[in-house]
Amino acid sequence: MTDETMTDPTMTDQAARSEFHPRWYRERVSTWWWLGEWHYLKFILRELTSISVAWFVVLTLFQLRALLRGPEHYARFASRLESPFMIALNAIAFCFVMFHTITWFNLAPRAMPVRMGGKRIPEFLVAAPNYGLWIAVSAFVGWLILRTP
Amino acid sequence: MAEKIVLEIARYAPDRDEVPSFQKFEVPLRKEWVVLDALNYIKDKVDGTLTYRWSCRMGICGSCGMMVNGEPKLTCATFLSSYGNNAAVRVEPLRYFPVVRDLVTALSDFLVKLQKVKPWLIRKDQPPLSEGEFLQTPEQLDLYKQFSMCINCTLCYAACPVVGLDQEFVGPAALALAQRYNLDNRDQGSAERLATLAHPDGIWGCTFVGECTRVCPKHVDPAGAIQQYKLTAALDWVKSFILPRGHNPHQAGRP
Numbered sequence: 001m002t003d004e005t006m007t008d009p010t011m012t013d014q015a016a017r018s019e020f021h022p023r024w025y026r027e028r029v030s031t032w033w034w035l036g037e038w039h040y041l042k043f044i045l046r047e048l049t050s051i052s053v054a055w056f057v058v059l060t061l062f063q064l065r066a067l068l069r070g071p072e073h074y075a076r077f078a079s080r081l082e083s084p085f086m087i088a089l090n091a092i093a094f095c096f097v098m099f100h101t102i103t104w105f106n107l108a109p110r111a112m113p114v115r116m117g118g119k120r121i122p123e124f125l126v127a128a129p130n131y132g133l134w135i136a137v138s139a140f141v142g143w144l145i146l147r148t149p
Numbered sequence: 150m151a152e153k154i155v156l157e158i159a160r161y162a163p164d165r166d167e168v169p170s171f172q173k174f175e176v177p178l179r180k181e182w183v184v185l186d187a188l189n190y191i192k193d194k195v196d197g198t199l200t201y202r203w204s205c206r207m208g209i210c211g212s213c214g215m216m217v218n219g220e221p222k223l224t225c226a227t228f229l230s231s232y233g234n235n236a237a238v239r240v241e242p243l244r245y246f247p248v249v250r251d252l253v254t255a256l257s258d259f260l261v262k263l264q265k266v267k268p269w270l271i272r273k274d275q276p277p278l279s280e281g282e283f284l285q286t287p288e289q290l291d292l293y294k295q296f297s298m299c300i301n302c303t304l305c306y307a308a309c310p311v312v313g314l315d316q317e318f319v320g321p322a323a324l325a326l327a328q329r330y331n332l333d334n335r336d337q338g339s340a341e342r343l344a345t346l347a348h349p350d351g352i353w354g355c356t357f358v359g360e361c362t363r364v365c366p367k368h369v370d371p372a373g374a375i376q377q378y379k380l381t382a383a384l385d386w387v388k389s390f391i392l393p394r395g396h397n398p399h400q401a402g403r404p
Contacts, residue, residue, distance in 0.1 A: 023163040024247040024255055029313040037219070040310060043358045107357065111376035118288035 042103075049100035052093040059090075105130040154178040154229055155237040156187055158199065161248050169248060171239070172196075178233060184224035184240060185213050188252075201252035208366055211302030215252055216241040221304035221364045243307035259303055262319045265345050266327035271338025283335040296329035296374050298367040305361035305371050311354055318354040319345065321361035321371035328374040347382040355379075 034040040066077035080086065109126035153175050161169035174195055176187045185203055192199045203213040206225045213224045218232065218239050232238045246254035305321035306312045312320050327346055331339040346352055355375045362372040 024249050025161055025163070025166075025169060026247040027244075029245070029310070033310055033313065039360055039363070040358070043310075043356075043360075047356070107359070107376075110359075110362075110370070110373040111380055113373070113377060118291070120291075 045096075046100065046103050049096040052096035053100060055093050056097060101134065105134070152178040152233075154187075154233065154235075156184075156191070157237045157239045158188075158191070158252070159239075159241040159248075160199075160251055161242075163250060169241075173237070176229075178229055180230055182229045184215070184217055184222070184227045184229060184238065187229055188224065188240070199252075200250045209300060211300030214243050214302040214304045214307070216244055216307065221307040223302060223304065223366045226366060243303060245307055245309075245313040246303070254303075256303070258316070259301075259306060259320070259323075263301070263323045263326065266319065266323045267338060267342055267345075268323070268326040268330055270330065270333065270336050271341060272335075273337045285334060289334045292334075293329045293332035296325045296332070296369055296371075299326055299329070299369045299371075300367055302366065304364045304366065305369075308360035308364040310358060310360075311356060315350070315354060317350040319348075319351050321355075321375065322369075324352060324355070324378070325369055325371035325374040328378050331378070343382075346378060347386075352378050352382060 034044040063077060066073045081090070105127050108130055109123035112126055113120050114126050115121065154177075156174045156176055157171045158174060159169045160166075160172045174187075174191050176190050179186070185206065188199065188201055188203075192201075201213070201215070203225065204210040205212075208223055208226050211223070214221060215224050216222070216239070217224065217227050218235065219241075221243060224240070229238070240252065242248045242252045242254050246256070247258075249255050299322055301322060303322065309318075309321055311318050324346065327342050330336045331342060348354075352375050355372070357372060357376060359372045362370045365371065
C-alpha cells in the first residue's frame with residue numbers, strides 16, 4: 001500500500017481507504033441541513049432561544065439601572081416598554097423563553113438519572129420538581145407584582 | 150395481481166460513477182416483508198450487482214442500517230407495509246459516512262474512534278484467578294446495562310449532525326460505550342479514558358440534539374450517556390479546584 005492511498009484528510013488517524021477501495025463518495029453537509037427535518041429545526045430553535053434569554057437579562061439590567069436612578073428614569077423606562085414594537089418584541093421573546101424552559105426541563109431527566117433504592121426513578125419525577133418550582137416562583141412573583149398595596 | 154411498491158435505491162460504483170444516482174425497482178408489497186427482504190428479492194431476482202451489508206435479519210448484528218425515506222433504520226426491522234401509502238421508498242446508505250459502493254458505507258473511521266475510547270475492562274491490579282470472578286450485584290449491573298446494549302449499527306452517527314459537520318467528533322455510540330465501561334464497577338480505566346472523553350472532540354462536541362437516542366434501535370440513549378458524563382466531568386473539574394490534593398481522578402466518570 002502506498003502512502004498516497006493511506007492519506008485522506010477526511011479520515012481521522014490511521015483510518016483510511018484500502019487498496020481494495022481506492023475511491024469512495026462522501027457528501028458534503030449543506031449549510032441548510034437543519035431546515036430539512038423538523039427534529040433538526042427544533043434543535044436549532046432551542047439553541048436560538050438563548051438569544052431571548054440574553055435579551056431578558058439585558059432588559060432586567062436596564063430596568064435595575066433605571067430603578068436606581070430614581071422614579072423619573074423608571075417612568076421613562078416603563079413608557080419605552082409600552083411602544084407597540086417593544087410589546088411585539090417581548091411577546092416573541094417570551095414565547096421563545098417558554099420553549100427554552102419547557103424543552104430544557106424535559107431534557108433534564110436524561111442528564112440526571114436519579115436513583116432511589118438502587119432503581120432509576122421515572123423520568124417525569126425528575127422533570128416534575130423543576131416544573132413545580134417554576135410555577136411556585138412564577139406565582140410568588142405574580143403575587144408580588146399584582147397585590148394591591 | 151399482488152400489490153407492488155417502488156423502491157428508489159441509491160447506486161454508486163466507485164470505478165464508474167462520480168456521484169451516486171437512484172435506480173427504481175418494483176417489488177411485491179408483502180405484509181410480512183421488511184425493507185431488507187425487498188433488497189434480497191432485488192439481489193436474487195432482478196439485479197445481482199446490488200451491494201449492501203446484512204447478516205442476522207433480527208436486529209442483533211447491526212449491519213443492515215440504511216437511510217429509509219431519510220431516516221436511519223435497521224432495514225431488517227422496518228416493514229415495507231408501513232410505507233404502503235408512499236409513492237416510493239427511498240433507500241440510501243447511512244448519512245455522513247463515506248460510501249464504498251451502493252448501500253455500503255466505510256466504517257474504518259468509526260472503528261478508530263471506537264478504539265480510542267478503550268471500550269473494554271481496564272484493571273490496574275490483576276487479582277489471581279484463584280480469587281475467582283469479579284462479582285457484581287444487580288444494582289451495579291443496572292448502572293451500565295442500558296449502554297451495553299449497543300450493537301454498533303452506527304444509526305446514531307447517521308442521525309447526528311455534529312458527526313456530519315465535525316469529522317473529528319468521537320460520536321454517540323463510542324461515547325456511550327465509554328460511559329458503559331466507566332460505570333462498570335469492575336473497571337478501573339476511567340482516568341485513562343478521561344483525556345479522550347473530556348475533550349472538545351469528545352463529550353464537549355455534543356450539542357444535545359438528541360437524535361441519536363431517538364433513532365437507536367436498542368434504546369441505548371447515547372445522548373443521555375453523554376450528558377451524564379458531562380455532568381460528572383464538570384463536577385470532577387470543580388473538585389480538582391477545591392481539593393487539588395485529595396482529588397482522585399481515577400474515580401472520574403463514576404457517580
